[in-house]
Amino acid sequence: xKTTLTLAALATMALAVGCATKKGFEQxxxxxxxxxxDTKVSSMDDLVKSKTAMEGRRTTIQATEMRCTKAGDLMKxxxxxxxxxxxxxxxxxxxRWIDREGIRAAEEESWKPLMMYENSNLMVNAVAPNPKAxxxxxxxxxxx
Amino acid sequence: MKKYLALxxxxxxxxxxxxxxxxxxxxxxxxxxxxxxxxxxxxxIAESMARSMQQAPAIASGNLPIVxxxxxxxxxxxxxxxxxxxxxxxxxxxxxxxxxxxxDAPGMTPQVDEIKRQQSxxxxxxxxVEKGQMVGAQYRMEGNITSIVKQVRDTxxxxxxxxxxxxxxxNGLLEWSDEKEIRKTTTR
Numbered sequence: 456x457k458t459t460l461t462l463a464a465l466a467t468m469a470l471a472v473g474c475a476t477k478k479g480f481e482q483x484x485x486x487x488x489x490x491x492x493d494t495k496v497s498s499m500d501d502l503v504k505s506k507t508a509m510e511g512r513r514t515t516i517q518a519t520e521m522r523c524t525k526a527g528d529l530m531k532x533x534x535x536x537x538x539x540x541x542x543x544x545x546x547x548x549x550x551r552w553i554d555r556e557g558i559r560a561a562e563e564e565s566w567k568p569l570m571m572y573e574n575s576n577l578m579v580n581a582v583a584p585n586p587k588a589x590x591x592x593x594x595x596x597x598x599x
Numbered sequence: 600m601k602k603y604l605a606l607x608x609x610x611x612x613x614x615x616x617x618x619x620x621x622x623x624x625x626x627x628x629x630x631x632x633x634x635x636x637x638x639x640x641x642x643x644i645a646e647s648m649a650r651s652m653q654q655a656p657a658i659a660s661g662n663l664p665i666v667x668x669x670x671x672x673x674x675x676x677x678x679x680x681x682x683x684x685x686x687x688x689x690x691x692x693x694x695x696x697x698x699x700x701x702x703d704a705p706g707m708t709p710q711v712d713e714i715k716r717q718q719s720x721x722x723x724x725x726x727x728v729e730k731g732q733m734v735g736a737q738y739r740m741e742g743n744i745t746s747i748v749k750q751v752r753d754t755x756x757x758x759x760x761x762x763x764x765x766x767x768x769x770n771g772l773l774e775w776s777d778e779k780e781i782r783k784t785t786t787r
Binding site: 526527529547549561562563564565566567568581582584585586598 | 625627628639642646651653659661691694
């Protein structure tokens with residue numbers, strides 16, 4: 456009986472700590488470390504949707520996960536791309552950097568070509584070009 | 600009559616085919632005209648190196664370190680304007696606002712010439728720059744680009760490796776180094 460009570464207390468504590476940690480990490484206006492402003496983001500899918508755009512020819516490659524952090528005063532992003540098709544896919548991607556006023560914080564990046572094997576994931580990462588860049592969009596384009 | 604019409608149509612068709620068209624393109628788009636070193640490779644290298652170097656403790660410290668650009672050796676079998684690569688890296692870093700650049704070896708002659716010119720009798724002494732006021736760099740940036748090319752009948756594979764280093768001039772320590780790899784394959 457005593458053991459059960461102790462275990463239950465431990466589980467409650469762990470749960471509370473878990474929740475507190477998650478809340479503690481997230482500042483208001485951020486989700487998974489990424490800036491979201493007033494956008495309602497309640498899941499990773501919401502975040503990815505709000506931060507990803509397609510230009511030119513559309514691709515089936517999709518961003519599935521994104522995490523942001525700071526490297527000094529520069530924003531750092533890790534984005535996971537997924538190719539769930541049965542063929543090799545070729546895409547190009549770039550990050551668009553946005554400043555506090557919603558204006559582009561830097562000159563447009565160059566398109567980066569990328570080859571993705573069938574049924575594979577690939578982590579692309581980027582560092583903001585300057586401290587003014589406080590938000591971003593990941594742009595994808597098919598190269599096939 | 601029919602013969603002439605056919606000839607005229609053929610001539611018009613040939614004329615039409617030979618018609619040249621010039622259009623502006625995306626200077627930052629992916630260029631795959633040949634598998635030789637191209638604009639996309641230059642941009643990829645410059646962007647990747649500059650962003651990586653900005654995170655080096657020597658640069659990120661916020662002390663606005665002074666860097667001088669030295670040679671990037673071209674160890675590939677093709678002609679590559681390595682100065683264009685270092686110029687792009689320098690521009691990217693300059694825009695990042697974390698580093699200052701001192702005049703480099705190729706820029707020294709015009710710099711000295713300008714100082715000498717200002718010290719000539721034609722300039723007001725108060726506004727002319729003095730000798731001995733130039734600031735030496737704390738770090739030097741150098742690197743190299745190598746390639747491995749393999750070719751069989753219908754396939755040509757090119758692998759480029761660009762390596763850049765940041766050396767502390769005072770103590771000779773390597774403060775930062777990074778690489779960018781690029782692979783391009785052409786098949787007929």
